Amino acid sequence: MIHAIAHLIDDASFGGINRMLEYMEASPDLAKIADHRIVRVRRGQLTAPPLGADLIVSHLSVNWANLPMLTALRAAYPTTPIIHVEHSYSERFVALHVEKRDRFTALLRTAYALFDEVVAVSETQGAWMLRRGFCPEGGLKVIEPCVELAPFLAVEGHREGPDIVIGAIGRFDLQKGFDILIDAFQVLERTDVELHLYGDGPDLNDLKARAKNNPKIVFKGYTSDVPEAMAACDAIALPSRWEPYGLVAIEAMAADRPVLCPRHDGLVGHIAAGARDIGENSVTGWAAAIERLHVEELREPNAKTRTHAAEAGERFAKAWGSLVGRVLSKEDKEAGAA
Incomplete structure (x- = not known):
């Protein structure tokens, strides 16, 4: 029955x-x-x-x-x-x-x-x-x-080129903490890293003002094709101030993209599954974590996290x-x- x-x-x-x-x-x-x-x-x-x-x-x-x-x-x-x-x-x-x-x-x-x-x-x-x-x-x-992960699991390969693209995807509001990420890019010393923000929401204008036309901070707008957006990035950042779970993390793992996040709330479980702990969820914490990134390492296939997502x-x-x-x-x- x-x-x-x-x-x-x-x-x-x-x-x-x-x-x-x-x-x-x-x-x-x-x-x-x-x-x-x-x-x-x-x-x-x-x-x-x-x-x-x-x-x-x-x-x-x-x-x-x-x-x-x-x-x-x-x-x-x-x-x-x-x-x-x-x-x-x-x-x-x-x-x-x-x-x-x-x-x-x-x-x-x-x-x-x-x-x-x-x-x-x-x-x-x-x-x-x-x-x-x-x-x-x-x-x-x-x-x-x-959610339906087949389109993410279908993503093949990684970006090419010497620069690093970090993606941030979600609703532009206080919870998601994109302002923290933008401020971190404003104090970043390295010049080979870009931040691509995908989404929309009530804080859009505030976030754009905070970005101050920094050419390394790119607003890509809302997208219904999140797998394609992830394919265009080297890593996915989740600077959430609070996050009971964080679906973007499992989607990024399915697309074989490293997840960068702080160790709190539901993000703790994603770190246990292979996401990268950036340390303190602050401007200095994110800036320090981004300074440590290596492009070759980010593009290395990760069978463990992808299998975790596939299951x-x-x-x-x-x-x-x-x-x-x-x-x-x-x-x-x-x-x-x-």
Whole structure:
């Protein structure tokens, strides 16, 4: 029997969550587990949508404004298992943005108590959630996100030439830390390195002003062909201020491009898989790390990281299969006992 799973999402952007859900909808391996349907809801709405599903998976924002919706969802489907995937919060996020820690803890504990299971998107995030007591250990599982990686795995070869091109890809906002990278290039002593920024977002004008027309800092604009963008780079930088997981890292590994990132939040797991620890996520930290780069080393094929990325889809499907099977079998047993 193929079960129906409704994935609830209130994020309208073309970001990692939506790309992951589209992958889940289309993946033949995940289709063996269940029929995955994306259900879009308005952020902050007060009523639960009509759902005909055996299992509900929330990818919704957890905040005080959305708590009535989450509560309504639980009330509307009291016997249907509901899983929540935490895409947004991490230890670094709280350190940088949360002043009232007790209130934040109360929010997460209240919201997570509405769900049968909570999914963290990285081991580091999951360990932090357990350490802070946001949810019980038995009610949390770690599943690293995945998207369609075949176009990245199809990237062949590396750039030629004596110069180094470092790519930075993503939304131009505070989280992604591209301002840190730009400032590092402004103090860089070597002249054979370029920074290519791919993306768009609310901080575009501020980032361009910060770049001060430096010819070594190139704004390439938004691209829908991320594999092609990565093929034009020697390495991919992730200067994120906080990052529960970091999909760009696994995409870069699939394209056989070295990943440069700091050691915090979900990026710790990417470093364990072969990404390069740049040290402190600061202007001086990035400048020092870039000064140490060697073009020949960056272009050396890395079978280990590419294999790790190639197996991400299998790990993802296996983890979801295990979780869905466990939750629904538990539900069947409880129904039988009743």
